Structures are given as structure tokens and as C-alpha cells.
């Protein structure tokens with residue numbers, strides 16, 4: 215591939231660029247174009263089809279890539295904490311009792327996060343996302359300094375929807391009375407509403423929001439034509455606390471409050487009964503499934519895989535990577551493969567769901583669930599040029615199977631991503647994030663992690679006793 219793939223356009227866009235390869239479009243016909251091409255102008259896709267046709271239609275374009283490449287729509291991560299976890303990644307023990315990782319680790323670390331920590335943390339998480347092909351990231355609602363996370367997103371070139379803290383408990387970091395929380399959310403919506411850095415209304419959720427806050431947040435999201443997201447029922451503890459407080463299960467209660475609707479994005483919703491599942495479907499609320507987190511935390515996803523039932527009932531579903539201490543790797547393809555495997559295994563029916571459906575959740579179906587399918591999620595004329603190029607010359611690929619989706623989801627992960635474009639801008643080239651000085655970030659992260667651990671007064675896990683270096 216040619217080295218210089220940036221155009222000379224003043225805005226840095228790459229008008230007149232054609233990318234060749236086998237194209238997995240994820241368009242309504244799910245076209246798969248062998249030796250195809252995608253033509254770009256500015257931030258948009260202006261042509262998709264067989265390479266000879268596209269080359270003839272846009273004759274003066276710079277052409278990059280070859281039929282050995284696999285070109286797919288940018289992957290969509292519907293639930294990701296961009297701060298708090300990254301700088302202490304792989305530090306929270308994986309044998310804690312339910313809830314302990316949140317209240318003994320994650321919350322104190324968030325409380326100790328500085329604005330610099332926020333930006334550094336988000337830079338690293340988003341950079342890892344991009345090199346694994348994740349172009350759209352929806353933040354889960356725990357950002358304390360959104361301006362710094364927005365700066366990180368702009369620096370690395372990721373498409374991000376920001377969330378900020380929303381809870382009205384007594385003593386959590388950034389908690390407050392309903393009016394204060396809603397004002398903070400409203401300010402975020404006003405400040406970040408661009409095509410690349412946008413925002414949504416986010417509550418922590420669980421049993422950490424009053425009914426008044428939940429309804430006010432829901433109305434705020436609707437009035438701004440955006441989404442409301444919150445965590446709910448990854449374990450059975452939410453069910454127990456809602457039953458004790460309201461006499462009803464969480465999603466029954468929230469539905470009766472009017473909080474569920476097409477504007478609602480439920481993070482997790484693992485432990486539902488039939489009534490709750492029916493209310494999710496009837497209200498057209500979306501669910502983001504983060505299966506690696508459920509396995510890492512032992513939350514019971516294999517016992518009752520409601521997410522498959524929601525999908526089978528035409529429910530709105532997206533995939534998420536969650537956080538670096540609950541799911542850990544920020545790699546959408548790993549999530550899609552796991553979800554696909556769980557769907558087959560939990561139903562004891564290998565015919566029910568496959569790699570193609572897994573890739574749908576990671577692209578177009580995820581985009582539909584999150585309300586952004588008019589812009590991203592497929593390779594179609596008029597959509598944003600968010601593209602991932604997998605290099606199929608690496609050792610995992612030969613011989614090429616006849617079904618590249620099968621080979622992509624089951625046989626590969628983010629490691630074969632070579633180039634990534636977001637809104638027509640090349641943000642990853644040859645596996646490197648162009649907008650991140652990785653060496654400097656590595657040094658800064660090591661220092662920041664030590665300081666953060668000391669401020670948060672936590673004791674990170676270590677494995678067996680480390681032996682001193684041999685003389």
C-alpha cells in the first residue's frame with residue numbers, strides 16, 4: 215500500500231481516494247464484493263462496488279489496497295468506560311465477591327482521577343479501540359472531565375459519544391441532588407453534539423438512581439432527541455433491591471415510570487424475567503451486551519442468555535467491551551465471537567446464531583440499536599467513511615476461506631487490522647495509531663498509575679511472589 219494516503223485537502227480529508235479489497239458491506243442486501251472497492255470524498259462514502267466499476271467511475275482517485283485486503287465497516291462498541299479502569303487495568307483481582315470490585319476499587323479510583331488521568335486514560339482506551347477496528351465508542355457514563363476525554367478522542371481520531379456521572383446517592387463521587395445531576399447532563403448535551411464527539415444522557419443506574427432522577431433523565435434525553443443509558447441487572451442484586459424498595463422488578467418499575475422507550479439503552483439487562491423481557495421488546499428499548507464482563511465477573515450469562523431471546527424476538531441489541539477490569543480487552547471482534555459462541559451453546563443449538571449475526575451486532579445492528587445507523591454501521595453511499603482494513607497476508611489467514619465473515623469472526627480478532635479510517639481520515643496506519651505518541655503515553659501511564667493507586671489507597675493484585683532478577 216502506498217505510504218502517503220492523506221490528501222492535500224486543507225481539512226485533512228481524503229477526497230478522491232479509493233480503497234480496494236474484498237468488501238463486507240453490511241448493507242441491506244448484505245452484499246459481499248470480492249475484488250471490490252470503496253470510493254471516498256471528504257468524510258463520506260461516494261461509491262461501493264466491483265473494483266473495475268469504481269475505478270472507472272472515479273478515474274483520478276488515489277487507489278490503495280488490494281484484493282488481499284478485507285474492508286469492513288468500523289466496529290461499534292456500545293458500552294465502554296473510558297476513565298477509571300484503564301490506568302489500573304488488570305489490577306482488580308478476579309476473585310472478588312459480587313460488587314466488591316465496584317465499591318472497593320472502581321469508585322475510589324474514579325474519585326481520585328485527575329483531569330490529566332481522564333485524558334490519558336481515554337487516549338489509551340480509544341487508541342486500543344482503533345487498532346482493533348472499533349471506530350464508534352459509546353461511553354458508559356463515568357467521565358468526570360468530558361472536555362479532556364473529548365480532547366483525547368479528537369487527538370486519536372475516534373468517534374465518541376460521551377457520558378458523565380449521573381447518580382443521586384448520598385456519598386458517591388460526583389453524586390448530587392436531582393437538579394444538579396440533570397443540569398450537568400444538560401450541559402454535556404449542549405457542549406458536545408458534533409458528528410465525531412457527541413453525548414448522551416447517562417446514569418449509573420442499578421439501584422443508584424431515584425425514581426425522580428430516572429424520569430427527569432428520560433425526559434431530558436427525549437427533549438434533546440438523544441439516548442438515555444444506564445446499567446441494570448448484570449447480577450440479581452438489582453432485582454433484589456428493586457423488589458425490596460418498590461415491590462417490583464427493575465424493568466417493570468422503570469417501564470411503569472415511563473423510562474423505557476426507543477430512547478433508552480440498557481447496559482447489560484442480563485437477569486430479566488419474562489415480563490421484563492417483554493417490556494424491553496414492547497418499549498423498543500435497546501440492550502448492550504458485554505459478555506466478557508459477565509464471564510470475568512461470574513454473573514451468570516451462561517445460565518439464562520436473555521440477550522439471544524431478545525435478538526430472536528427482533529429486539530434492539532448492540533455489543534460492548536465494558537471496561538479494562540471487566541472484559542478487559544477493547545476488541546469488538548472478540549466480543550462478537552464470544553456472543554456467537556454463547557448463543558449457540560446456551561441454546562444447545564448451533565443453528566440459531568452464527569458469525570454473520572455476530573458481525574451484524576458489531577456493525578449495522580449495533581448502529582441501529584444505538585440510533586446511529588443513518589451515519590455508520592455499513593459501507594453504503596452517503597454514510598460516513600468509517601472503514602477497517604484487515605490485512606489478510608498475515609499467518610492467520612491463508613488459505614482464505616470462501617466465507618470471509620466466518621474467518622473474520624471465528625479465526626481472527628483485532629490483530630489483523632492494518633488501517634482504519636474515521637470520517638474519511640486515516641487514523642490507524644500499519645497497525646499504529648497516528649494520533650498517539652505511544653512511547654510517551656506508556657511512560658506517562660506508568661507514572662500516573664502509581665500515583666493514582668496511591669491516591670485511591672488501593673492495593674493492586676499481584677500474582678505469585680516475584681523473584682528478583684538473576685545476577
Ligand SMILES: [Zn+2]
Pocket residue numbers: 293295354445481536
Ligand atoms: Zn459499565
